[in-house]
Amino acid sequence: MRAPDPLPPTPQQVAEATREAMARDDRASRLLGMVVEAIGPGTSTLSMTVREDMLNGHDICHGGFVTTLADSAFAFACNAYNEVTVAAGFDVNLLAAAHLGDRLSASAVEISRSGRTGLYDVTVVNQRGECIATFRGRSYAMKGKPLVEGLPAGKRFAGDRQHRT
Amino acid sequence: MRAPDPLPPTPQQVAEATREAMARDDRASRLLGMVVEAIGPGTSTLSMTVREDMLNGHDICHGGFVTTLADSAFAFACNAYNEVTVAAGFDVNLLAAAHLGDRLSASAVEISRSGRTGLYDVTVVNQRGECIATFRGRSYAMKGKPLVEGLPAGKRFAGDRQHRT
């Protein structure tokens, strides 16, 4: 008599496993002190505090670092289906300055995913909820290449809507 | 009898003075080890080497740091008229991966400048001249606010073409 098959992992469990794998090796996000606050299938929230060494010549947080935070949130969100996925590009609007000590939070949501390509919106806010930047990222998936071996990769799950409008 | 008036500074001299002012306080560019290789009115070239702590979970240089290099080149170029100018946004395409030890070079050129707004193209290449990323930046000038006091600010110089095509 054999044990019953275990239940397959849920999309949320897969997403959490990819977070571990991504975070373990992501030295870049660590350099900026980022924390992964939340993860889900196609979504994530990351935060970081603006440090002295992130300021530019105008004494505000370098827009490149605000973008790096958003890009990391994008990466965690689009890799959460356990299919190795890279950024093909993004469009960024810097709406307000971030200052020394500000706590920035970047939340990524999926707009569309179809074939190898996806579209994600990331919004960066400060500790007062003011919008610092918008980021719209274009992703490209390495079809069939899992991030974490032994887990379902890139699957569409029931209830997965192709386009959120 | 008084000494003759000194010649007014050339656009190139103004640009070099802004480079000093920008570089002195730009802790963010220093964190990534950037070097300003060249500066001119509306142009600049910056370089950096991909370090271990710039790699992401896929073991390639974080696209945010490639963007930060391009954004710094953009900032040096659009501030070179000695008028405080910030990035309003940019569109980035990541064309190839940058790896550990790669030497990246970002060159910025001005596409247009009119009123408070400007448009700049930055191309990032590696040590083999392969294009890693394109960056198109939108700038916004703080009219009449000089970066370096005592030098002409934001002036259009003879031969300054509004739009390069």
Place this chain on the structure above:
Amino acid sequence: MRAPDPLPPTPQQVAEATREAMARDDRASRLLGMVVEAIGPGTSTLSMTVREDMLNGHDICHGGFVTTLADSAFAFACNAYNEVTVAAGFDVNLLAAAHLGDRLSASAVEISRSGRTGLYDVTVVNQRGECIATFRGRSYAMKGKPLVEGLPAGKRFAGDRQHRT
């Protein structure tokens, strides 16, 4: 004895007056058969049907016309404060093809407005609610220049949030 002062127009009434002024002279939107379905302060919805003469060589609606619909929705939304406002640029993602006879609907919402510049998101869907395109537009206001004379221009109204996140 004099009549009491009339109530000042509401933001919605101002928006509706700008729609009339915009639509009257907008020959371009008329060429494509666009209809203004809804207008509000910073928002609008426009629709159009894909005609035979809008198809490209691949027999689908030319992406430029999908973009023109989105750009018109953007224009109606950002001019609805009665301050002459033009498009500075936009980023477009074409997510699915639109076919002959499809009824397209473009809805614009304001993401931010500050000083002369604004940011608007437009989503284009077909008659089945499928997302055809996303459009993120950057606006530039001609400060103090009303679209309709005699009405408040560019005013911030109570409850007007600067950034929606």
Place this chain on the structure above:
Amino acid sequence: MRAPDPLPPTPQQVAEATREAMARDDRASRLLGMVVEAIGPGTSTLSMTVREDMLNGHDICHGGFVTTLADSAFAFACNAYNEVTVAAGFDVNLLAAAHLGDRLSASAVEISRSGRTGLYDVTVVNQRGECIATFRGRSYAMKGKPLVEGLPAGKRFAGDRQHRT
């Protein structure tokens, strides 16, 4: 004794054949009166004159139509390798207004092409050579699907550089 094999078509001959195929069915470009002035592998120039029915409520050429001209130039350029290729998206900056009677010319050049994706820059100028708009387009190729049957499709030719910098 049989006749010698004919020489294979040159890239330029392939490009010219795709122009015929594209232009024959492109009703959208015809609606705006566009003319294909030049074609080559990865390049094209299209022109159009701003008509009364292309003006918007501000009495200037609708930015959507300027974009449509650029998008058509992009389409002719990226299909010139005889592989069916569609626009995935683009970033546009509108730099100056186009007026009634202006003759606009859009020139597309290839920035990169790799796998299924490509990047093209289009510049739109008026009859005085002033830059009206910049357009950076992202293409996506339907691998192995020729536009014109019987001609080489999507081939890389000798001397074809992957990235122009």
